[in-house]
Amino acid sequence: MGATIIFCADPLNPRRPDAHFAPEARAARERGLTVALLDHDALLAGDPAAAVARVPRGTGPAWYRGWMIPGDHYDNLAQALDARGCTLLTEPDRYRAAHELPGWYGTFEELTPRSVWLPVDAGRPQDAAALAALTAPLGGGPGIVKDFVKSRKHEWDEACYVPDLTDGDGQVSDLPQDADAGALAGKLASA
Numbered sequence: 001m002g003a004t005i006i007f008c009a010d011p012l013n014p015r016r017p018d019a020h021f022a023p024e025a026r027a028a029r030e031r032g033l034t035v036a037l038l039d040h041d042a043l044l045a046g047d048p049a050a051a052v053a054r055v056p057r058g059t060g061p062a063w064y065r066g067w068m069i070p071g072d073h074y075d076n077l078a079q080a081l082d083a084r085g086c087t088l089l090t091e092p093d094r095y096r097a098a099h100e101l102p103g104w105y106g107t108f109e110e111l112t113p114r115s116v117w118l119p120v121d122a123g124r125p126q127d128a129a130a131l132a133a134l135t136a137p138l139g140g141g142p143g144i145v146k147d148f149v150k151s152r153k154h155e156w157d158e159a160c161y162v163p164d165l166t167d168g169d170g171q172v173s174d175l176p177q178d179a180d181a182g183a184l185a186g187k188l189a190s191a
Contacts, residue, residue: 004060006063140166
């Protein structure tokens with residue numbers, strides 16, 4: 001028997017895989033693999049035990065295949081699964097290294113815009129002087145702001161695009177920080 005694949009459950013029908021991953025879950029089952037379901041919403045809400053309630057005890061090694069999970073929640077997922085006799089094949093430290101900018105930047109630095117980052121706390125405003133010092137090596141001109149994982153491109157004008165990293169208008173320090181995006185840090189890259 002091969003490893004189990006844990007997919008996100010459909011939030012409206014938790015006995016089925018999320019529609020986005022249903023074809024993959026079906027293909028895995030057709031090839032004889034075990035499929036288990038995870039409540040992604042419960043995991044992000046801070047209830048990892050509820051999130052893994054549908055993963056059978058003693059499952060053994062497993063792959064996670066689903067929506068992005070912030071690194072700290074992935075740690076919680078690994079612990080909750082471990083308590084049920086299931087071990088994620090991608091360990092939390094390796095997941096974080098591959099998933100978050102500081103972990104992979106060195107490997108892809110030549111292919112990635114010059115970047116700087118700073119861990120931040122959710123909802124806590126950033127010091128404009130500290131951000132100016134952080135971004136100084138990037139020089140002037142446009143840049144983008146990201147958390148460690150994804151951009152805020154849905155808020156391009158308000159939170160993602162900075163017309164000039166050196167204009168000091170406070171835009172970078174006034175960015176909203178949300179726990180959904182990891183509440184970890186900003187990536188500021190010269191465009």
